[in-house]
Amino acid sequence: MWFYDKKTQYPIKITKPDPRMAIAILTQYGGPNGELAASLRYLSQRFSMPTKEAKATLNDIGTEELAHLEMIGTMVHQLMDKVPPKELEKLHVDTNYVIHGRAVYPSDSNGVPFTAAYIESMEDPIANLNEDLAAEEKARATYDYLINIADDPDVIDPLRFLREREVVHYQRFGETLRIVQETMGRKKFY
Amino acid sequence: MDEQTTLLEQIMAYDFALYDLQLFLNTHPSDTNALRDYKMALEQSENLRRQYQSKYGPLTARYLPNTTCWQWINDPWPWNNKEV
Ligand SMILES: [Fe+2]
DSSP, X not given: OOOOOSSOSSOOOOOSXXXXXXXXXXXXXXXXXXXXXXXXXXXXXXXXXXXXXXXXXXXXXXXXXXXXXXXXXXXXXXXXXXXXXXXXXXXXXHHHHHHHTTOOOSBOTTOOBXXXXXXXXXXXXXXXXXXXXXXXXXXXXXXXXXXXXXXXXXXXXXXXXXXXXHHHHHHHXXXXXXXXXXXXXXXXXX | OOHXXXXXXXXXXXXXXXXXXXXXXXXXXXXXXXXXXHHHHHHHHHHHHHHXXXXXXXXXXXXXXXXXXXXXXXXXXXXXXXXX
């Protein structure tokens, strides 16, 4: 189970609204390489992990991704909050506005709603961990694209933090994969 | 930056260090350096958290200040913009 801590994992203090950037970042909320997909993937896969290291890693990275989901939602909210509807129309984000207003909804930047089809969860831990390594790289690449188009330091700073976390997660999943392979290899010779 | 935000950001920094060490220790459970760092950061975080909660109210619902009113619901929530 989980308890809530009344803070984000990394500070977010956006003072300059930027609805176009909000919609771009939205893909990390409910898009294919987003934080919701990441969290759901690891928290589902953990049930079939065979070693104590792998159970802990999937459990804890899945939990951290939920904190990242909260960071992304906070950024989208702060970038959209109180922007007048006419302004949204001028910036061509009015199609999103007429469906959701200025709320945070789990979709990608094109408005495609979140779907569990973005993730896989198999009984085979080697297959899962290889998916997880690829997922971290895809999330890292998405943060690179977002950093490329952002210009407000208050937006770039938390995006850089999130990008770095994907690199660390990739590292931890790599170590986990080696531990699982060694353990399973050992069992074959028993 | 006001005093409350400074203190909260110190807690956030220690808690982040703790979480990063937690992930590291999950795949390196007998790394004594990481264990020592974890212990140090944990003490700092708990200390600052006690200070923060006694001054500015609960960070978790499981902190009950000596008042007649449930303070957990008080603003700001993490997604609220400070100037709002
Ligand atoms: Fe990640």
